[in-house]
Amino acid sequence: MTFWITQLLNGVSFGMLLFLLAAGLSLIYGLMRILNLAHGSYYLLGAYVGLTVVRYTESFVYAAVAGTAVVTVLGILMERFFLRRFPKQALPQALLTFGFLFIIADLALWIWGGNPQTLPKPQVFAASIWVGNIVFPSYRLFVIAVGIIVGLGLWWLQEGTRLGAMIRAGVDDEEMARGTGVNVSLLSTAVFGLGAFLAALGGIMGGPFVGVYPGADFEILLLAFVVVIIGGLGSLKGAFFGGLLVGLLDNFGKALFPELALFTIFAPMAIILAVRPTGLFGRL
Amino acid sequence: MKTRILAIALAAAILLIVPTVLSAYQLSLLVKMLIFAIFAMSLDLILGFAGLPSLGHAAYFGAAAYTVSLLALRVVNNFWIDFPAGLLMAVGVSALFGLLALRTHESYFLMITLALAQVLWGIAFGWRSLTGGDDGLPGVPRPNLGLPWSLADRIPFYYFVLIFFALALVLLWIIAHSPFGRVLVGIRENEVRMKVLGYNVWLYKYVAFILAGLFAGLAGNLFAYYNGFVSPSYLSVLFSASGLLMVILGGAGTLFGPALGAGVIVYLENVISVYTERWLMILGVIYVLVTLFAPRGLVGLLRERFGSRLA
Numbered sequence: 001m002t003f004w005i006t007q008l009l010n011g012v013s014f015g016m017l018l019f020l021l022a023a024g025l026s027l028i029y030g031l032m033r034i035l036n037l038a039h040g041s042y043y044l045l046g047a048y049v050g051l052t053v054v055r056y057t058e059s060f061v062y063a064a065v066a067g068t069a070v071v072t073v074l075g076i077l078m079e080r081f082f083l084r085r086f087p088k089q090a091l092p093q094a095l096l097t098f099g100f101l102f103i104i105a106d107l108a109l110w111i112w113g114g115n116p117q118t119l120p121k122p123q124v125f126a127a128s129i130w131v132g133n134i135v136f137p138s139y140r141l142f143v144i145a146v147g148i149i150v151g152l153g154l155w156w157l158q159e160g161t162r163l164g165a166m167i168r169a170g171v172d173d174e175e176m177a178r179g180t181g182v183n184v185s186l187l188s189t190a191v192f193g194l195g196a197f198l199a200a201l202g203g204i205m206g207g208p209f210v211g212v213y214p215g216a217d218f219e220i221l222l223l224a225f226v227v228v229i230i231g232g233l234g235s236l237k238g239a240f241f242g243g244l245l246v247g248l249l250d251n252f253g254k255a256l257f258p259e260l261a262l263f264t265i266f267a268p269m270a271i272i273l274a275v276r277p278t279g280l281f282g283r284l
Numbered sequence: 285m286k287t288r289i290l291a292i293a294l295a296a297a298i299l300l301i302v303p304t305v306l307s308a309y310q311l312s313l314l315v316k317m318l319i320f321a322i323f324a325m326s327l328d329l330i331l332g333f334a335g336l337p338s339l340g341h342a343a344y345f346g347a348a349a350y351t352v353s354l355l356a357l358r359v360v361n362n363f364w365i366d367f368p369a370g371l372l373m374a375v376g377v378s379a380l381f382g383l384l385a386l387r388t389h390e391s392y393f394l395m396i397t398l399a400l401a402q403v404l405w406g407i408a409f410g411w412r413s414l415t416g417g418d419d420g421l422p423g424v425p426r427p428n429l430g431l432p433w434s435l436a437d438r439i440p441f442y443y444f445v446l447i448f449f450a451l452a453l454v455l456l457w458i459i460a461h462s463p464f465g466r467v468l469v470g471i472r473e474n475e476v477r478m479k480v481l482g483y484n485v486w487l488y489k490y491v492a493f494i495l496a497g498l499f500a501g502l503a504g505n506l507f508a509y510y511n512g513f514v515s516p517s518y519l520s521v522l523f524s525a526s527g528l529l530m531v532i533l534g535g536a537g538t539l540f541g542p543a544l545g546a547g548v549i550v551y552l553e554n555v556i557s558v559y560t561e562r563w564l565m566i567l568g569v570i571y572v573l574v575t576l577f578a579p580r581g582l583v584g585l586l587r588e589r590f591g592s593r594l595a
């Protein structure tokens with residue numbers, strides 16, 4: 001029983017982490033039709049910058065602010081100066097962002113070395129909570145809470161604010177949105193920055209339990225891809241439930257069938273793909 | 285047209301006589317270029333002609349390379365069994381992956397081909413008892429064809445690979461310029477129109493996908509013999525992406541271009557790796573520069589400069 005509850009908690013918290021990544025990927029794709037292969041690199045960079053800041057300031061909050069700020073600026077620069085030139089062209093986007101994936105990965109290896117590292121947990125969440133004889137690491141609960149809060153915040157942003165209305169208009173019909181006076185260019189940059197911010201936040205949140213190491217960028221990217229393939233690219237709901245599903249599948253897969261770890265994720269993906277090519281909540 | 289025939293004749297003549305002048309290392313590099321050229325040309329069939337951006341093309345190369353290596357090491361080192369088995373594996377995998385991937389378009393297609401290829405990478409990486417995990421399979425022997433020359437020697441092996449390269453080039457050229465290939469170009473340019481004209485668009489794409497898998501498998505077979513060693517890195521997305529880079533760098537939809545692109549990338553990797561450990565970063569910069577400044581590739585640049593006579 002303890003095993004199941006612990007694994008469930010681990011799966012859900014990892015799922016929330018994947019949601020942060022997939023939400024950004026999905027938002028960006030939804031508005032701009034850009035598939036960002038360097039999205040996992042934002043995770044990597046966010047965590048590494050956070051790591052350095054924690055070393056000097058011993059503050060998790062400063063680490064989170066610095067890590068997300070650096071990556072948000074990087075994302076905005078990438079959109080403004082590079083990706084903007086290739087609207088709706090899958091191949092140049094892929095090559096360009098893959099190039100950035102390499103550059104950032106090699107730069108990170110150069111600066112932070114090849115050893116796996118973990119971000120220290122914030123002091124408040126260092127302890128565990130005991131319920132009967134079951135241990136809940138409180139940091140995992142914190143990650144789940146952050147995931148839910150971000151999810152609600154994004155949902156409110158999309159459905160309840162003027163900015164969200166403009167984003168939805170841009171997604172539905174970019175030209176009409178432009179025609180009604182929406183500054184789609186600025187909006188695109190803002191959404192790209194938000195996506196990068198969420199991925200970096202994922203890096204900070206995941207830093208203490210997933211860790212950060214060369215190759216984490218690609219592993220996380222791949223899982224985020226599976227999430228959006230299952231949930232549907234461009235759908236916030238899809239990113240949330242897809243993230244939960246993949247987080248649980250990954251965790252139980254690794255715990256129960258370590259040899260088949262990847263299959264427990266990819267088999268459901270293949271099935272959903274065969275039945276619904278645009279994912280559970282996706283639109284064509 | 286005349287210039288083109290002359291250029292091809294010249295290139296063929298050079299490829300035929302170079303073993304006499306190149307050092308062992310240079311010849312080995314050239315063999316690698318030829319093998320990767322086959323890989324890049326196979327990708328060009330679906331990417332350049334049919335417009336399908338696959339980010340999982342390493343899957344068919346790697347599946348064939350592992351099949352040949354496993355059979356040669358553990359079952360029997362017989363060219364006439366192992367080689368066709370490798371090709372068959374590549375065809376089987378691409379037939380399976382194609383069923384799933386071709387339900388989608390553009391970015392989805394990219395993600396799904398990537399994810400599917402990653403499954404094979406996961407098997408090669410995780411199933412240690414069969415594949416040796418990340419240590420790979422060392423000591424793959426070269427086949428014995430019963431000829432007077434041993435393929436373990438570098439010059440006969442060079443011609444062995446050259447024959448397959450020429451065969452792949454000619455076959456792919458014929459396929460690409462046949463009515464079938466013209467339909468693929470039509471699908472790339474306007475899929476809906478081709479559908480309206482009555483073509484079974486899905487079937488054309490599916491057949492092209494499998495053919496591309498077959499030729500990628502051919503490259504994988506040759507590579508297993510050439511390298512004597514396979515590892516999961518030849519199933520990885522890094523390798524798939526370098527295939528894309530070779531195609532775009534050379535010029536998508538030209539066949540010769542991707543072959544040239546493969547040569548350039550193999551050459552750069554070997555030369556630059558000598559001077560610096562930062563090859564990955566330089567490769568990243570090459571990706572960015574090619575996308576920004578040479579989207580139609582080297583062949584495109586040549587055409588702009590010399591008109592369409594040359595390339």
